[in-house]
Amino acid sequence: MRSLRSVVDRLIGLSNILGSVALALVTIVILIDVIGRYFGAPLRGAQDIGQMGMVIIVFGGMAYCGRHGGHIAIDIFENAFPPRMNRVIDICVAFLGVVLFGAVAWKVIQSAQLSLMLNLATNIIQLPKAWFQWALAGFSILTALGMFLRGLELILREDRRAEHKEAMP
Template sequence: MYAFLARWADRLINLSAVIGSAGLIFEVAVILVDVTGRLFNTPLYGAQDLSEMTMSIVVFGGMAMADKLRAHVAVDIFEEQFPAWLNRSSDVFSALAGAAIFAGIAWTVYQSSQISLMLNLATNVIGLPKAWFQWALCAFSVITSFAMLLRAFEMLARKREQHA
């Protein structure tokens, strides 16, 4: 069962990273067109809206991959001074705390998307519905939370295998 979940988690993580990467390419293209257009006094209409909304996809799309690669910022000044069991415990706790935080982000953003739908909120210039981007952010947060939870269980299972 764990292998099945891990395989699906990897697929979802890779998908969110690809979507985040596509968002980054789109962001660069928008900025390039906007800056070039400003040179000729014709900036890209709605560039600010596109940049702001795409940035949420870029940041949260890559979050699960950053966790998978353990590429988040970590302060390990005292790690060598602590016993191995404390370092493992703090790693498991960090993964569980991260999973809870991203689940909370997903829930809060989902609730916010309901308000956006109710009030018909959209971006200022070109009127992109904010709820769409909130749903994307929510999905990326759920994927990140799921990945962190699996990582915590993997670390716990590895610890049990070492003691068996």
């Protein structure tokens, strides 16, 4: 279990790095585009790069959130429920996330195959859409795997969310 956790955590770290690089790239592209617009020469393809970059930014960080229980949670009733019930809810949510992100990956893989078949690309600079769809599918699979491990750890009494909450100021 530890070796699987280590591999998955490293892959999640890599996805975070890719998301961070994409964020920096999109920020630079937008900055260059805005400056260029001021001088009457906007950056060609800035919209395409921004849209496709958002796929990497959002889904690159999604696995980290899923692995550490960082997704949005409504805890209105958390104090009213006994700890065991909260734990069962956390386990169910983790496995529901596995199903949801697995479904996202499955549908995006089908969409990527269609994009390859039809040679779909972005409007302005013709970036192949399938590349970004494959990335989204990979990030979704990684998110599902991270949430699956989280669910298993919760079942085995290794609640990493509690560790994460303690580490927060």
